[in-house]
Amino acid sequence: MMREITYLEAVREAMSQEMRKNDDVFILGEDIGVYGGAFGVTRGMIEEFGPERVRNTPISEAGIAGAAVGSALTGMRPILELQFSDFITIALDQIVNQAAKIRYMYGGKGKVPMVVRTPSGSGTGAAAQHSQSLEAWVTHIPGLKVIQPSTAYDAKGLLKAAMDDDNPVIFYEHKLLYKTSSDVPEEQYSIPLGQADVKRKGTDVTVVATAIMVHRALEAAAELEKEGISIEVIDPRTLVPLDEETIVKSVSKTGRVVVVHEAVKRGGYGGEIASMIAESEAFDYLDAPIKRLGGAPSPVPYHPELEKAHAPQVPDIIKAIKETLNKA
Amino acid sequence: MAKEVFMPKLSSTMQVGTVLQWFKEEGDSVEVGEPLFEIMTDKINIEVESYEEGILLKRYYDVDDEAPVNAVVGYIGEVGEEVPNTPPEVAGEKAEEDESAEPSVNVITDSSNDTSLVEEVADENGGKVRATPAARRVARENDVSLSLVSGSGPRGRVHEQDVVMYIDRNKVIVTPLAEKIAKEYDVDLSQVTGSGSRGKIEKADVLAFIESQKAASSSVAPATGERVKLKGLRKAVADKMVESVRTIPHVTLTSDVDMTKVIEVRKALLPVIEGQTGYRLSYTEIIMKTVAHVLGNHPKVNASLVEDEIVYNNDVNIGLAVAVENGLIVPSVEKANQKGLAELTEVSKTLGAKARDNKLTPNEMKGSTFTISNLGMYAIDGFTPIINPPETAILGVGRIVEKPVVVDGSVEVRPMMVLSLSFDHRAIDGAPAAAFLTEVKESLEDPYSLLV
Numbered sequence: 112m113m114r115e116i117t118y119l120e121a122v123r124e125a126m127s128q129e130m131r132k133n134d135d136v137f138i139l140g141e142d143i144g145v146y147g148g149a150f151g152v153t154r155g156m157i158e159e160f161g162p163e164r165v166r167n168t169p170i171s172e173a174g175i176a177g178a179a180v181g182s183a184l185t186g187m188r189p190i191l192e193l194q195f196s197d198f199i200t201i202a203l204d205q206i207v208n209q210a211a212k213i214r215y216m217y218g219g220k221g222k223v224p225m226v227v228r229t230p231s232g233s234g235t236g237a238a239a240q241h242s243q244s245l246e247a248w249v250t251h252i253p254g255l256k257v258i259q260p261s262t263a264y265d266a267k268g269l270l271k272a273a274m275d276d277d278n279p280v281i282f283y284e285h286k287l288l289y290k291t292s293s294d295v296p297e298e299q300y301s302i303p304l305g306q307a308d309v310k311r312k313g314t315d316v317t318v319v320a321t322a323i324m325v326h327r328a329l330e331a332a333a334e335l336e337k338e339g340i341s342i343e344v345i346d347p348r349t350l351v352p353l354d355e356e357t358i359v360k361s362v363s364k365t366g367r368v369v370v371v372h373e374a375v376k377r378g379g380y381g382g383e384i385a386s387m388i389a390e391s392e393a394f395d396y397l398d399a400p401i402k403r404l405g406g407a408p409s410p411v412p413y414h415p416e417l418e419k420a421h422a423p424q425v426p427d428i429i430k431a432i433k434e435t436l437n438k439a
Numbered sequence: 440m441a442k443e444v445f446m447p448k449l450s451s452t453m454q455v456g457t458v459l460q461w462f463k464e465e466g467d468s469v470e471v472g473e474p475l476f477e478i479m480t481d482k483i484n485i486e487v488e489s490y491e492e493g494i495l496l497k498r499y500y501d502v503d504d505e506a507p508v509n510a511v512v513g514y515i516g517e518v519g520e521e522v523p524n525t526p527p528e529v530a531g532e533k534a535e536e537d538e539s540a541e542p543s544v545n546v547i548t549d550s551s552n553d554t555s556l557v558e559e560v561a562d563e564n565g566g567k568v569r570a571t572p573a574a575r576r577v578a579r580e581n582d583v584s585l586s587l588v589s590g591s592g593p594r595g596r597v598h599e600q601d602v603v604m605y606i607d608r609n610k611v612i613v614t615p616l617a618e619k620i621a622k623e624y625d626v627d628l629s630q631v632t633g634s635g636s637r638g639k640i641e642k643a644d645v646l647a648f649i650e651s652q653k654a655a656s657s658s659v660a661p662a663t664g665e666r667v668k669l670k671g672l673r674k675a676v677a678d679k680m681v682e683s684v685r686t687i688p689h690v691t692l693t694s695d696v697d698m699t700k701v702i703e704v705r706k707a708l709l710p711v712i713e714g715q716t717g718y719r720l721s722y723t724e725i726i727m728k729t730v731a732h733v734l735g736n737h738p739k740v741n742a743s744l745v746e747d748e749i750v751y752n753n754d755v756n757i758g759l760a761v762a763v764e765n766g767l768i769v770p771s772v773e774k775a776n777q778k779g780l781a782e783l784t785e786v787s788k789t790l791g792a793k794a795r796d797n798k799l800t801p802n803e804m805k806g807s808t809f810t811i812s813n814l815g816m817y818a819i820d821g822f823t824p825i826i827n828p829p830e831t832a833i834l835g836v837g838r839i840v841e842k843p844v845v846v847d848g849s850v851e852v853r854p855m856m857v858l859s860l861s862f863d864h865r866a867i868d869g870a871p872a873a874a875f876l877t878e879v880k881e882s883l884e885d886p887y888s889l890l891v
Contacts, residue, residue: 366573366599398573398599399592437592 115368119289121263122152122228125270126190127285128299131345133188136274139166139175140192149194150230171381172198177228181227184213188274196231196242196283203248210279211254224277226270232285232323232373233418239410242418244322244374248361249281250383252352256280256304257350261325263293265299268302275301285322285373305352313343316367316432319358319384320344324371324404324423331428342432350380358384359391366398367435373422376405399435404428441516442491443527444475448508450801453480455505457671458512462486463495469515476512481675481767482804484797491515499526505670570597577602613640620645672766683825688864690875691823691835696880698839698854701725704886712781718788721779722757725811726836728783729882731755731775732889734809736874740807743829744866750829758807758827759787761794768794769827771807811836821857831866834879835859856883 116124135343137160144167147154156166168175172193172203193199199206210223215400233242250257256278260266266284273280310325311332320328325346332342343361347353362368368388371379381403388394388401405424411419433439446456456478463469474486475495496514514522568585570578574597578585581602588605589598611628613621617640621628624645631648633640653781654729668675705720712720732740734755743750757775761768770790775783791798810827813836824835837857844853858879862872882888 309860366571394572395572395576398571400571 112296114297115292116263116295117290117292118263118266118284119150119152119173120243121183121267121295121329122155122157122270122284124295125267125274125299126153127156127159127270129274130152130156130164132299133174135186135188136190137164137166137182137187137307138190138192139168139178141168141170141175141194143192148192150286152228152289152399153192153286153312158361171234172201173205175234176202176210178244179225179227180205180209180213180223183210183223183279184221185387187291188224188272190226190228193227193229195237195245196229196245197240199229199245199249201279202227206249206255206279206281207252211252212277215254219269222277223279226280227311228275228281228282228284230271230286230289231283232287233406233422234287234323236413236415236418237286238413242411244283244372244406246281246283246350247374247380250380254278255351256303257283258348259283259285259350260348261285261288261320261346262321263291265293265302265308265346268300269348271299271301272304274334276304282323283369287323288326291326302348304348305347305354307345307347307354307357310346311342311344313341313365313406315365316435317343317358317361317365317380318368318369318428318432319370320346321372321380324373324428327423327425328371328428330425331432334425334429335432340432340436347384353384353386353387355391358388359379359393362388362391362393363396366396369404369428369435370403370426371404371423371431373406375408376403377408379403399437400436402431404431416417441496441514441520441522442493443511444489444491444513444515444825446478446508446510446512447487448806449480449485450482450871452565453482453508455507455713456480457505458500458502459500461498464497465495467495469493469495473796479671481672481678481681482799483799489515496520497522502627514624518675528606540818561641568597568604569595571599573599573783574650575799577606579743580604585886611640612637617642618646624649625725632840653832672763672768676766679828680825683828687826687827687828689863690864690869690872691859692869692876693821693859693878694876695842695844696856696858696883697844698722698856698883700886701883702839702854705868708780712784715781717784720784721787722815722839723811723836724780724787725759725886726813726834726883727759727775727787727811728778728780729889730809730834730879731757731778733875733878733882736878737774737871739871740832740862740875742831743808744831744863745829749831752808754806754808756809758810758830759790760812761791763797766803768799769807770794770803771805773806781888809833814841815839821859824859824861825835826861828862828863832872832875833861835861 126138136168140148142148143153144157144165152318153165162380175191179191180191193202206227210225214222226322231244246257246259250253256276258269259281260269268357270282271284311329313332318328325344332344345358345361347392370384372381374380384399385403404427407421410428411421448782459479461476464475467473469489469492471489471492473489475489477486479485485527493515494517494736496516498513499513506512509524525778527684527785529751550637564841570585571743577599583606585597588601591601591652592598612633613628620642626645628640631640636642686824689701701722701762705722705725709720738751741753755776757772758769759772761770772786790803810833812824812833814822815836815838818838820837822835824833826833839856841852842855844855859871859877860876
């Protein structure tokens with residue numbers, strides 16, 4: 112049975128449904144109890160599941176992550192919430208040097224089935240320390256899986272898959288997407304990690320977009336359709352593992368590709384996607400240089416207009432697409 | 440180390456020079472300042488002096504060979520030094536940047552860079568075709584050379600679509616029978632126009648092509664007579680004329696001038712100026728003086744059109760078209776409006792003589808802002824002179840001949856001359872050109888006005 116709910120509700124529903132079924136699953140983080148978390152995602156959960164399974168923690172991301180790794184090793188399946196993904200810096204030692212490596216180093220004797228949920232991205236006027244998109248950092252670490260859902264439907268299905276996974280998963284929720292809504296089934300369902308979604312079919316240019324950029328790419332595609340330009344929008348949904356096949360197939364068909372994400376372009380995951388395409392069999396079908404769009408190489412400015420200018424917007428995507436078509 | 444001898448660049452328009460003669464053989468010793476070789480450019484013949492001392496080790500160009508500007512034409516060095524067997528690439532950029540690579544010849548050089556040449560060379564050196572991977576794949580699959588495909592992308596980048604279109608355009612569809620006939624008669628099918636659907640070549644098309652080839656070859660009668668290759672000054676004149684006529688919308692205005700008073704003036708001044716300078720004053724100088732004076736009042740006609748800009752020249756420099764043995768040369772009389780008739784006579788006669796003797800320097804041939812072409816020594820009245828770009832106007836002068844004209848209601852015989860003014864309609868409109876020509880006519884009919 113389908114109904115329209117928000118991205119935020121979808122995340123909450125995914126956790127609640129799993130917690131009702133599986134006593135090993137619990138959540139921990141700062142102010143996730145009565146307050147409901149920085150963005151209200153866990154609101155109401157402490158009332159249903161109680162303080163044992165919805166655990167308020169001290170303000171220490173290293174402590175939260177360390178506790179999650181430890182409990183996961185004993186057989187629990189923790190979901191930890193970091194208020195802002197910028198604060199992952201404090202938790203990275205636990206995530207990178209412990210969570211990502213223990214299963215490997217001990218030959219599979221122990222495993223770390225944990226999910227790190229954390230809001231990212233700019234656009235809320237939260238300034239330079241609360242607006243970053245740092246997902247490329249964790250994609251670099253073997254042993255971590257990285258997810259960036261763009262719709263409520265994807266969020267629910269991917270979070271289920273993340274909770275079911277026996278490895279640490281970083282689950283990025285874009286702040287601006289919390290209030291977006293889409294049709295979401297009531298029952299539990301799982302979207303396999305490493306399966307991209309073709310959000311729009313097209314023939315002229317492939318746009319590979321993540322998170323909020325999926326929506327901007329779709330807007331750009333709708334604009335360009337009026338000019339007779341047909342855009343295929345691919346949402347990888349999971350950065351690690353990456354569904355290379357879907358991207359390569361699309362680029363082989365269109366011959367032109369624009370990769371767009373909100374993270375700073377330099378060192379961003381778009382570079383990885385572009386390189387993958389260049390190395391793939393799609394190379395011989397490329398009919399224009401691969402184009403990347405990403406954030407400006409500066410901190411996110413604390414000014415509404417400058418903040419907008421920092422990240423790619425719809426007109427930027429349209430321009431980049433036209434450039435690959437020699438129509439700019 | 441052996442030093443290069445370069446083809447000098449003697450004017451901003453010079454692209455190549457033709458070697459007329461070498462004064463030194465390979466192995467001869469050369470002093471600084473000694474004439475090394477003589478070249479012909481699009482404007483002049485000039486002896487090129489050596490800038491180095493040593494042995495002429497190598498000459499890369501024979502007499503009558505053309506060498507691009509800045510090309511290495513030879514080497515000067517010490518006995519036994521090795522030099523390349525073929526001339527090195529034209530290092531346009533390098534020669535400009537590297538001080539040690541200055542042309543090793545002592546000639547007047549123009550400092551203006553010829554960037555177009557430099558770019559061309561750079562492109563040639565690159566040698567690679569700019570094409571996308573997709574374009575390369577399609578070209579590879581269809582055995583197409585990418586260098587034949589013109590790219591539609593930025594900086595000529597070849598895209599897949601360009602290759603596909605190229606293949607489509609060059610595809611020859613042919614019936615088996617037509618193909619067989621073509622093979623038999625050795626016909627290149629790409630030359631044959633097909634009359635079938637989608638341009639399919641049929642038997643009849645091939646046969647018609649063979650017939651037309653026969654007809655064409657029989658109708659071209661072998662040309663008899665001496666053949667002279669278009670080169671040197673002749674080629675330069677030819678190129679300049681074609682460029683002028685093709686790019687400039689010419690309009691020619693004519694006007695009759697009563698020369699009665701000019702003849703009086705010339706009669707009066709002839710002995711004076713001959714006594715002063717030894718040269719005989721001719722009508723050309725009086726017309727030049729008048730035109731230069733009037734040009735001062737008509738800056739629009741004394742303009743040059745350079746690319747997209749009209750330059751209203753400060754100086755009035757009159758070019759004087761001089762017929763020489765194998766062409767036409769236009770020396771420039773600088774600031775003609777500031778010179779008196781005696782000086783103008785001396786300068787014009789000197790320049791004319793130098794032009795005929797091929798002795799003009801590049802400086803004496805540049806900077807003219809308006810040209811006068813005088814055919815008055817022949818039985819010519821009016822004509823349509825071709826503008827000497829970047830100038831925007833030229834005055835053709837006809838003969839002075841007695842004609843009946845109506846003066847104050849009665850017919851009188853007067854010495855009349857036709858002036859023909861061609862102007863560049865991109866820069867000048869009809870009315871200002873007409874006003875200029877009218878003032879020239881009035882000034883010649885009343886030359887004393889020049890004194891005012």
